[in-house]
Amino acid sequence: MKLIFKSSAAALSLMGLALTSCQPDIDDPKSSAGQASFTTYIAVGNSLTAGYSDNGLYLEGQQNSYPSILAKQFAQVGGGAFVQPLFDGPNQSNGAGYLKITGFVNGSPTIVPETSSLAVVPGSLDVVGTPPVPRTNLLAKSTVNNQNLGVPGIRVADVQTAGYGLNNPLGFNNYFERLLGTANAASSYQQYVQERVTTLKPTFFTNWLGNNDVLGYASSGGTAAPLTPVAEFTTKYSAITDILTAGGAKGLLATIPNVVNVPYFTTVPTAGIIAQVRSGVVPATTVAGLTAALGLTPTQAASIRFGLFITTTGTPAVREATAADLLLLPSSSVINTPSTTANPLPRGLGIVITGLSTAQTTGLSAAAPPNPLANSLVLDAAEITSVQTRTTELNNVITNIANQKGLALFDSNTFFNGVATNGLAVNAVNNTAAFVTGNLFSLDGVHPTPRGYAVVANEMIKAINAKYGAAVPGVDATQYRGVKFPQ
Amino acid sequence: MTVKTLLLAGGTLLVSASAASASGFQVSLGGQKNIGMGNVGVGLSLDQAAMFYNPGALAMVRENGVQVGVNAALARSSFRSADGGPQRTLQNEVVTPFNFYASFGPKDAKYKFGVAVYTPYGSKLKYADDWEGRFALTEINLQSVYVQPTFSYALTPQLSVGAGLMILAYGSVNLQKDIPLPTGPAHITLDGTTKTQFGYNAGIYFKPSDKLSVGVSYRSKIDATVESGDVSFTGLAGGASAATVNRGFTATQFSATLPLPAVASVGVGINPSEKLTIGLDASLTFWSAYQSLDFKFSGNNGNAGAATDANTGLVGGSNVSNSKRQYQDALTFRLGGQYKIDDKLTVRAGAAYDFSAVRDGFVGPETPDSDRAIGTLGATYQITDSFGVDASFLFEGFKERSQSQQDLVSNGTTDRVAGTYKTNIYIPGIGLHYKF
Numbered sequence: 001m002k003l004i005f006k007s008s009a010a011a012l013s014l015m016g017l018a019l020t021s022c023q024p025d026i027d028d029p030k031s032s033a034g035q036a037s038f039t040t041y042i043a044v045g046n047s048l049t050a051g052y053s054d055n056g057l058y059l060e061g062q063q064n065s066y067p068s069i070l071a072k073q074f075a076q077v078g079g080g081a082f083v084q085p086l087f088d089g090p091n092q093s094n095g096a097g098y099l100k101i102t103g104f105v106n107g108s109p110t111i112v113p114e115t116s117s118l119a120v121v122p123g124s125l126d127v128v129g130t131p132p133v134p135r136t137n138l139l140a141k142s143t144v145n146n147q148n149l150g151v152p153g154i155r156v157a158d159v160q161t162a163g164y165g166l167n168n169p170l171g172f173n174n175y176f177e178r179l180l181g182t183a184n185a186a187s188s189y190q191q192y193v194q195e196r197v198t199t200l201k202p203t204f205f206t207n208w209l210g211n212n213d214v215l216g217y218a219s220s221g222g223t224a225a226p227l228t229p230v231a232e233f234t235t236k237y238s239a240i241t242d243i244l245t246a247g248g249a250k251g252l253l254a255t256i257p258n259v260v261n262v263p264y265f266t267t268v269p270t271a272g273i274i275a276q277v278r279s280g281v282v283p284a285t286t287v288a289g290l291t292a293a294l295g296l297t298p299t300q301a302a303s304i305r306f307g308l309f310i311t312t313t314g315t316p317a318v319r320e321a322t323a324a325d326l327l328l329l330p331s332s333s334v335i336n337t338p339s340t341t342a343n344p345l346p347r348g349l350g351i352v353i354t355g356l357s358t359a360q361t362t363g364l365s366a367a368a369p370p371n372p373l374a375n376s377l378v379l380d381a382a383e384i385t386s387v388q389t390r391t392t393e394l395n396n397v398i399t400n401i402a403n404q405k406g407l408a409l410f411d412s413n414t415f416f417n418g419v420a421t422n423g424l425a426v427n428a429v430n431n432t433a434a435f436v437t438g439n440l441f442s443l444d445g446v447h448p449t450p451r452g453y454a455v456v457a458n459e460m461i462k463a464i465n466a467k468y469g470a471a472v473p474g475v476d477a478t479q480y481r482g483v484k485f486p487q
Numbered sequence: 488m489t490v491k492t493l494l495l496a497g498g499t500l501l502v503s504a505s506a507a508s509a510s511g512f513q514v515s516l517g518g519q520k521n522i523g524m525g526n527v528g529v530g531l532s533l534d535q536a537a538m539f540y541n542p543g544a545l546a547m548v549r550e551n552g553v554q555v556g557v558n559a560a561l562a563r564s565s566f567r568s569a570d571g572g573p574q575r576t577l578q579n580e581v582v583t584p585f586n587f588y589a590s591f592g593p594k595d596a597k598y599k600f601g602v603a604v605y606t607p608y609g610s611k612l613k614y615a616d617d618w619e620g621r622f623a624l625t626e627i628n629l630q631s632v633y634v635q636p637t638f639s640y641a642l643t644p645q646l647s648v649g650a651g652l653m654i655l656a657y658g659s660v661n662l663q664k665d666i667p668l669p670t671g672p673a674h675i676t677l678d679g680t681t682k683t684q685f686g687y688n689a690g691i692y693f694k695p696s697d698k699l700s701v702g703v704s705y706r707s708k709i710d711a712t713v714e715s716g717d718v719s720f721t722g723l724a725g726g727a728s729a730a731t732v733n734r735g736f737t738a739t740q741f742s743a744t745l746p747l748p749a750v751a752s753v754g755v756g757i758n759p760s761e762k763l764t765i766g767l768d769a770s771l772t773f774w775s776a777y778q779s780l781d782f783k784f785s786g787n788n789g790n791a792g793a794a795t796d797a798n799t800g801l802v803g804g805s806n807v808s809n810s811k812r813q814y815q816d817a818l819t820f821r822l823g824g825q826y827k828i829d830d831k832l833t834v835r836a837g838a839a840y841d842f843s844a845v846r847d848g849f850v851g852p853e854t855p856d857s858d859r860a861i862g863t864l865g866a867t868y869q870i871t872d873s874f875g876v877d878a879s880f881l882f883e884g885f886k887e888r889s890q891s892q893q894d895l896v897s898n899g900t901t902d903r904v905a906g907t908y909k910t911n912i913y914i915p916g917i918g919l920h921y922k923f
Contacts, residue, residue, distance in 0.1 A: 103727040425901030428623035473571030485669040485728040
């Protein structure tokens, strides 16, 4: 009996040894490049391509840029090295500076600029001349054999502008300037792309230009850069894409997201603020003074209330806000703060009385004019419509070019609309388009966090895989951080 | 050996089982002889393990006896994310489901009584560090030990009935996962033991001839309830974020109920010759009792400052956690046989097919369930007339199973991960029996 027991025990342990090699294999998806070749990858675009995050470009953001993430995944299916213009000089890792959370007051984050270890060239921030003119600061040059051509701030409208990155007193794009050498200091972006393509001979590219052609207008409440006309966009976007495909490279184009879905436009709740302002009690002395000055009836006097007032490009230029207007993120630190002008009303507030005659209205304007929010703090309903209409028009251009050229397309507009509506669960982690807590958008309310960029990279990979019959593996986006909290 | 000491022995056994050998987290490893023949047994009266398979058949087992069996379940699970990336594997652990039976009764009496100790449900899985689903689950260990005093009575020489009182003598749960925080991943552990609960196992056995026997049996549902398990956190936020982040994590205790579902079975036994026995079983496990896994949290560890009702019992800012299961009743078909080569040696073989309890889109890392094909081998060597060794080997191959993120979104099950699971389980087992 003893013998049998021993030999069975030995058999069991032998079985155990044999079993270590019995791990079941899951074959799919098998990694492959399909019909694409990722040997040399080049990325064209703006701040999103550069890895801009938290209102600045800095080393961590660059290392987590979607082109960098893509290149690492491409490397698993034959892709080569990918060189980025990193802020990797000594004590330069904070690049152009960025916003960070240092602590919390009653649960609200204290957000301050990072000012140490910047890559700003000493002295380039000096204010010169009489009267003084602030200069565009210079950032540490990069002389690498660059494959990430993302230039923060660039519009498709800018790509053919000579001297776009040339250091001159009238202002220039300092992110572009740092990529240029002495020989091509006055190059346009398009010429720079041409030079890079000639030098690198890319086999694969991504082009995510176009956001700033609507974003500049939207984030300034319609006051800064105009929306790029469709014809101009079409010409210049085609020119860049033609350069990229000339050598037979395959690639991916990406559409422009609906910029008004991002936290910069959605965090300050217009309807809630309007309700809060309206519920404010108008002081009795003000009511009495206005009643006397304008000869108000008791009914009119009873209707006196506060309202939220904005400045618009329409007519009238100053009007009460409605829930259809979007208050931009910076307005949260302005609304209902003490006046900075002679107007005694807090900023953004005005007096509203219903049923006034024309004379009384004029009288009210003279006696207690509203203290409206600046035009740049509000994207009003008409402006929203213009932004969205133009976005759709420009996306049609991008989609058509992708189809004509047989390129993959990442429809970021559809994707981010979905995120804004439903959130995005990734590996049992919920992400949303909310400011600070949503994980996907950084502290500037526009640019993604590393998590957001990882999600973008995964979506691009899906589009590439579908178009080229490839099986490039995606990443576990939960391995990338959302908004960083201090520890 | 008295019944009392047996009960004590059962209570102190450290028994766990992987999600082996039946749908969901059911563990159908009732007796070594039965395991060797595809786990059939409802229509047979092989040995004391009848107390598990069909208490009605116990009175038809000729001899009294004591038997013990232990299995080493070696699960090999793989997972690949829907996004691609590296194949993840479970950290390989061996779990040892256990069974023990003893029966008594005067010779030639119409009745027998006995006691059974077995582990009908359990699961133990530990995923690789940093795997994609770590925010759904990193580790689970479910254990249950049933102790079942049993009585069986032969109404006629052809017909017997039996019933046992199933006592959930020991049950425990340990669930662990990571928590995504803006300061980096934290970790939560839920750990508790179950209340003692009762159920029944009853069966009827009919043997109209030497060549044929049939049986039906029913094991009732037992709710495994943890009333005040421990909640513990590690890796919560420190420094300037501590107050803001950690205020949502104040719970110290949890309560939850996990149904251990009822099983109804029918079986047929055929004896074409003295030497050959063939069994055929069909079982239905009423998994639809498992609709959701709900935790209630309580207690206050002071992370939110002075305790108030609003800041007590929070995990991620909520004092409940609800996760959809919506399991479906699952069928299993089994076929097996034994052949008695001589007085010393009996050999066995069997096969089974087990349908998954988990619907598409609901597969989670704690039960990576799928339809399973099962093959078994077994043998008994009779050292003396009354003492023998039973060996068994069971292989279970799970059908590869995938679900996409879209499946999860449309089912409201995004608390788990999209990807493909595949599992193989190897269960060698050995038992000893002594007849008297």
